Amino acid sequence: MDQTGALARWLADEAPHETVQGLFAGFCEEIVRSGIPVWRASLGLEVLHPEVSGWQHVWTSESLSMREADRATAATSPSYLNSPTRIVDEAGRPFRRRLKAPCPDMPLLEELRLAGGTDYVMYPLPFLDRTRTAVISFATRDIQGFDPASLDRLEHAVKLISPYLERHVLRRIAVDLLDTYVGPRTGQRIIEGRVDRGAVEMIEAAIWLADLRGFTLLSEQSPIPAVLTHLNTWFGIIGEVVEAHGGEVLKFIGDAVLAIFPTSAEGDRRAACRKALAAAQEFCRRSEAENTLRRTSGHPPLEHGLALHVGEVAYGNVGASHRLDFTVIGPAVNRASRLLDLAKRLDRSVLVSHALARDVDHPLVDLGRYRLRDVEKPQRIFTLPAPEHLVRPDHET
Incomplete structure (x- = not known):
């Protein structure tokens, strides 16, 4: 040869x-x-x-x-x-x-x-x-x-x-x-062949839903390149923080971000909730540092709303026959969305559901009960702590 x-x-x-x-x-x-x-x-x-x-x-x-x-x-x-x-x-x-x-x-x-x-x-x-x-x-x-x-x-x-x-x-x-x-966790599932429309698996996850406030006004008053710079700066902080704490960004929706912190194979819900809350705290610190620089240089601050919830979600493919989206759906996602709406009405940067709050050890501020749109009963709501009036969420349902 x-x-x-x-x-x-x-x-x-x-x-x-x-x-x-x-x-x-x-x-x-x-x-x-x-x-x-x-x-x-x-x-x-x-x-x-x-x-x-x-x-x-x-x-x-x-x-x-x-x-x-x-x-x-x-x-x-x-x-x-x-x-x-x-x-x-x-x-x-x-x-x-x-x-x-x-x-x-x-x-x-x-x-x-x-x-x-x-x-x-x-x-x-x-x-x-x-x-x-x-x-x-x-x-x-x-x-x-x-x-x-x-x-x-x-x-x-x-x-x-x-x-x-x-x-x-x-x-x-x-x-x-x-x-x-689509993110590494979702990408791995697609590589493995999970591309059938309607095929989902039920998982438990902490849900992280955030949006950028004042985006419509910013878009009206700023040139498109400046708007894109604002968005990419904000999305960049979120992506780094979520990934660093073991979460995955599933999608960017206009000026909003949907991320999840899935429970482990052993089903450790508390660990997922702690990761989501730690990510929220770091995100707030990073955002404030970024806004300090922006104010110094004459740029408008990047104000945000963030909702944290936990629950069972359907994780998989939805969409048209030739155009699929790998996402999470279910009542828990809907509640996170309603919680984000409430954060805007209350002018709060971060709101935490009672379901997630009771699974973390960090003290939170109890804001009382509020009605969420399309949710039957008023829900007990928390936010990140200020220097005073800290409470630890009890296990009330």
Whole structure:
């Protein structure tokens, strides 16, 4: 069997396909074992994530490293603009340079030359999707560089590994998009195949429902870019706080946010309630700090309403046959919505239902009983503590 056939057999039967790192490292070792004098190899793969542009894996016989590139700066950074990757991206064909003379136009190649490199070649990976960066480069310290036979074998090797790498990239993109648009917990359920319309599971969760006050006036008086900046600042605080406390943002609805803190597999409702309340407290602190900065700089504060409740909800798919929404529905969600309406009427930033309040240890302020729209009996309502008049909720139903 020739060396190309041996590599194809290894990829099909023996290669470690669980991770990109393992696959790439094994691939490089197989290339060296076949007699090609590769000293260093680099794999660049672009993904689709709001913060991460992609991965770069660098292999040598002594080490394997990986770094992620920041999406905001990746395409304009000097390390990309003055790189072989940009040339291959734009030309769509291999790039090669013998490292005999200084390379002032490409700092990476000069670094490799000073480290003993004699030859460098980069190939585009022939992915079906050509819209994103996907490249492999090889460098050698062999005094003769890469001979024509070695270059030909490297090019064939790149074609052989390409579909295996694209499979990893496509899965990463799918997971990242689901995490970004529906959240990691929900995204995992979708990846597992839970896409039947009307298919739900009953779970118990603390419900976190918030909205931005004065948004209509803000939208009327401010240009759209300023409004989007306000929204993203506010949503950003919520997302960070909810995630840090073990919750998941399910959706942004205009200027409102719906998040849940599900109970654990053991059904620890008290833990879910404590997490939701701790998230609310941190959110209020972060919001006040942000508003202090905004007032100093002459920007309007971001005032909010937040309702906390707990109960059983139906968690799953609703929607049209070709357009589904993974969400939570049920009386508990409705009560959280009515509680948010009441927070606005009472001019309170945070309201906590008695159902959630009795499952937390933190003292709260008892506001008394209020009627919630479409709820038969008046409900006992609490808010976060002020320095005075603190009470601990009893277990009255």
